[in-house]
Amino acid sequence: MPSPILTHSYCADFYAEHGYQFLKKLSQEYELPNNLVIFSVMHCYEGSLPYINVLAELADKLIFIPKDATVGANPELLATIKKIPRCHVVSTHNNKAHLKNIEYCEMFIRQHITPDTPFLILDHGGYFSSSITHICQAFKEQCIGITELTANGLQKYINKSISKPLITVSHLSIKTPADFEASECIVHYSDQILREEFGLKINNSGFLKTGVIGAGNLGRGVIKHLKAKGITNIHVTDIDPRKLTQFPRDGIQTCSSKYLVEHCNMLFCCTGNQSITPEMIDALSQPMFISTVTSADDELHLPDLLQQGVLTEVKTNRLTKEYKTRNGHSVYLFAGGESANTPFKTGMGDPTLYLFEAAHMLAGLKLIKDATQFKPGIQSLCEDDEIMIAERWLRHFYHYQ
Known part of the structure; x- marks a missing residue:
């Protein structure tokens, strides 16, 4: 052989x-x-x-x-x-x-x-x-x-x-270490994409307000690695309130999905199933940067958003896709809406x-x-x-x- x-x-x-x-x-x-x-x-x-x-x-x-x-x-x-x-x-x-x-x-x-x-x-x-x-x-x-x-x-x-x-x-519990490794990659490469594409650092608290949707293994891992980069003002939400009870003692802000999308402009979508609804996108009042842990199909139902005219694709390259909302605000999907570590060797x-x-x-x-x-x-x-x-x-x- x-x-x-x-x-x-x-x-x-x-x-x-x-x-x-x-x-x-x-x-x-x-x-x-x-x-x-x-x-x-x-x-x-x-x-x-x-x-x-x-x-x-x-x-x-x-x-x-x-x-x-x-x-x-x-x-x-x-x-x-x-x-x-x-x-x-x-x-x-x-x-x-x-x-x-x-x-x-x-x-x-x-x-x-x-x-x-x-x-x-x-x-x-x-x-x-x-x-x-x-x-x-x-x-x-x-x-x-x-x-x-x-x-x-x-x-x-x-x-x-x-x-x-x-x-x-x-x-399985043995999948947890790999989920945390993936979380580290996603935070690291989201930072790299921000630097290369927008001249921003992920811990630029004057411009970026960070939110995490989903408090499973990947969401918790993202929060851990965001904190390691010195980010302190983090918002988190989950469909299950029980998962949110662990965060206030660590200084993490818990809130609803609607509140998070309204007040944060750097989102990590970690649910695997429609983190953000069309109504939330229509209500955006500022540009939005989005990093997903799975894909935009799963996290946003992107094909439906495009078909309904909620989003319109404007520009694309290897690292970012830009879309416009019906109200003219930009939505930037890192890695084209795929997991943010996919364009890199991981x-x-x-x-x-x-x-x-x-x-x-x-x-x-x-x-x-x-x-x-x-x-x-x-x-x-x-x-x-x-x-x-x-x-x-x-x-x-x-x-x-």
């Missing part, structure tokens, strides 16, 4: 090889069918290369579906991924929109399998959610099951009729990403080994598996005894 392609542009990276070996050892404990096809949705990050290599070695064919946020930003990296044996890259833009179409989704799957091919879907962000009921029916004998990585992706599967098992790893040098990749992969491996141990519909990876991954990760990266 040829050597795995673990790096793209870095001269050396200790964690790429180390991460590959961690995931590889975990996968070798499972015996897989020779003709297995894996459909995997994931970001086109350099840090994803070890994981992609392991998945490609597991499957007869890996269908790599880059998330829309990074497919256009990294064409050179896509070319590198295409060199991985048995990895077939779906490089079409608007992959999410295409897969929402049931007829397209069925055709897409059929072009990569034969009538006797078993396949597994490793989803990230609910790309297959709109078509999942039909997939389970059309491929009743071939679809082994589905796994979902993220909380906002899982939300899209809820209330769908799913006759195959769907294992989620979105709420995920390297920190092994926390291998925790959730291991969980996502293990969920799929357990489905392949014996899908009958799972019931149809949504369920979580079991606690014992989560503990096992954590222990092995600590041992592999930090010599845990």
Whole structure:
């Protein structure tokens, strides 16, 4: 077997090889069918290369579906991924929109399998959610099951009729370190975008008033890293008031979403599901800078806003998209409305990403080994598996005894 392609542009990276070996050892404990096809949705990050290599070695064919946020930003990296044996890259833009179409989704799957091919879907962000009921029916004998990585992706599967098992790893405690790492990246790169595009620093309290919508792992992480940059006047809101009770003792202002949008002009949207409503946008009285932790589709329902004329696109470049409200105020979406770290190299040098990749992969491996141990519909990876991954990760990266 040829050597795995673990790096793209870095001269050396200790964690790429180390991460590959961690995931590889975990996968070798499972015996897989020779003709297995894996459909995997994931970001086109350099840090994803070890994981992609392991998945490609597991499957007869890996269908790599880059998330829309990074497919256009990294064409050179896509070319590198295409060199991985048995990895077939779906490089079409608007992959999410295409897969929402049931007829397209069925055709897409059929072009990569034969009538006797078993396949597994490793989803990230609910790309297959709109078509999942039909997939389970059309491929009743071939679809082994589905796994979902993220909380906002899982939300899209809820209330769908799913006759195959769907294992989620979105709420595992071992995903928390990676969420905090992502929060740090998002704050850091939002600051970088402000500097490069607008000549501003994120802690410019004379011009920027900062608000965080959503108090989950990512929202709390954003607040932590904003405070580390010396920002003290932070507002936070959440649909669940219980999550807000922890903040007043730390000097964080709690408020409603409406009040936050009215009084803050640098927003971090951390909910995964419509942080800001059209009515809030219509009521804006100043320019607004927005950084999302997922995508503008999820956080703002951007396609609907554009279709309804609530926002009109004005300018765009690699780092920012500018829109105008109906009242003529500018709304600037960092990274085009995707997570603010997507235009940059992220995920390297920190092994926390291998925790959730291991969980996502293990969920799929357990489905392949014996899908009958799972019931149809949504369920979580079991606690014992989560503990096992954590222990092995600590041992592999930090010599845990």
